Amino acid sequence: MRPTVHDIAAAAGVSLATVDRVLNQRPGVRHVTREKVETAIRDLGYIRDVAAANLAKGRTYPLVFILPASDNSFMHGLNAEIRQAVLRSPAERTDIRIIEVPAFDPAALVSVLEGLSREKPCGIAMVATDAPEVRAVVDRLVRERFPIVTLVSDLTGSLRHHYAGVDNIAAGRTAARLLGRFLGPRKGEIAVLAGSMLVRDHRERLEGFAAVMAEEFPDLAILPVLEGRDDPEVAHRLVADALGNAGIVGIYSLGAGNRGLIRALKEKAADRTLTVVAHELTAHTRAALIDNTIDAILNQDAGHEVRSAIRILKAKADGLAVIAAQERIRLDIFLKDNLP
Amino acid sequence: MRPTVHDIAAAAGVSLATVDRVLNQRPGVRHVTREKVETAIRDLGYIRDVAAANLAKGRTYPLVFILPASDNSFMHGLNAEIRQAVLRSPAERTDIRIIEVPAFDPAALVSVLEGLSREKPCGIAMVATDAPEVRAVVDRLVRERFPIVTLVSDLTGSLRHHYAGVDNIAAGRTAARLLGRFLGPRKGEIAVLAGSMLVRDHRERLEGFAAVMAEEFPDLAILPVLEGRDDPEVAHRLVADALGNAGIVGIYSLGAGNRGLIRALKEKAADRTLTVVAHELTAHTRAALIDNTIDAILNQDAGHEVRSAIRILKAKADGLAVIAAQERIRLDIFLKDNLP
């Protein structure tokens, strides 16, 4: 049987209450007493039973998820995954609230975050907009001991505890190698469709993509980036225009709004053999992969990201460790053969 | 506050003990009383607090993992992941035992399984050897209410509750498409290195591989399979011999023993541009991917498989549901750019 609070109380010659105070770092214990208890804990190899503690406390974990109010399949999917987590709340003792903020709007994000410091959630998960003001509030909240994880898009250089998302530079590099290898000896131009160069994850994907292209596929030239604002209509127009260029042999779509891309491809390039790599598996991209309009899809598993964020925030709230390998968000590569 | 046993006892006008008898399907309750309690449970939307129940019972989950005693990196890794899980046992209330059996030996596996029915573990995870005798014992154990999941290699047609592993047909198909697309317009022959055609996962990979090759890459011909018995020495010899054939343009290694493959490639094909796809990310395959000896690695995450098996066995033991998406074992595709 593993040791309990009773055992260490007996070993240290104190009462349960004192042991509890030491365990929970509460004040009101003399230095000597505290040390006695701490040695007893170490000697007996005591491990606290978190489940029992939570039962006694009636503890729940109030968590907040902050998402951009973007109207694209990926964000809808992310939202749905969080709502799934809400359904599991009773079993997981979580109490999850979703807050939507205007996309690409640092000021809005900042004001939401500031409001949060009053209502004391025990953890915050946020899709970060990469701006100095945001970094500043996040750092302040972390100093005030709020656990914060960034979701999908990171806030580099901030004090956030963790980033639950894929390595976007690696994603861009991978896209470049797939495109380059699939094209083989063909020479030509590559169009890149992004959402906005103001978002960190898109910038990083482009950076990785351009690096590998330059290093390893000098026969392929990258055209100026098309910014589709993650909007299917805008994307459609931009891609349809670009396809007027007969030298294009491949396309890398590193953001959302792929619905527009796919429509443009079917209208303007049905007779051409373009090689296309896109991000995010949705109903649209899946269908396009199956009918050979798209050649490969890079994906991040939104469900995994949400579950991971929750596990990490809970662990942080309890001061516990996580299984690092379990929290690594993989870059999924889908060809038409390994679709889920 | 969600309802507790007290609430439903009050609602049904009975005592706690009676509620408990109903909840745990124990005898000694009149039909009418049972019904009263059951309606109260449904009306109040009662959900049992598993953590509290486990606390009261002092419950632990005795689990058994049965593995082949194979001396290759993948099995070593799988073993290590289980030992990691053993370290987490106190927190997860598990009590895990690893049993090694001779590889490819149905009789040994059967006798271990039969021994298990005496010691009553609350769940069994096993790397299955695909044989009728094994299927028979597994089915018997399942009927005796032992939760059983297959790990890495499945036992199709048996009553096992779940398979924690990748879809090997999809893996083979994916390998074929990668090889075919990477080779582009090149024509030639493809060598296939397997462990043994007696193991189900290897057969399935080959099946998927051959199917896509035939359908979509008619210019590439598959040579007769080389059976390396997952042994680096044997693999080395076979591949070195095969490379005498100048028509070979690609290699698919669908089993273990890649150390030998890699050595043969460096010795005999340093000057040739072969395209190589292999399975399982290990120290050796990782290095070979980085130095361009291998072009892509297909991988299954052993840590995920082990954690998933544990979650599923625990859930089955408690009669609870799992998050299906979380338990799907992905086929990881690694290029040199997205290595973990």
Place this chain on the structure above:
DNA sequence: CTGTTAGCGCGTTCAC
């Protein structure tokens, strides 16, 4: 500063 005591939600003796 420290100890006593009464729960948290559930399972399990025992009597009745």
Place this chain on the structure above:
DNA sequence: GTGAACGCGCTAACAG
């Protein structure tokens, strides 16, 4: 058949 009472490991009043 049914119920009262106690304990699981831990926390939180409230005394002292």
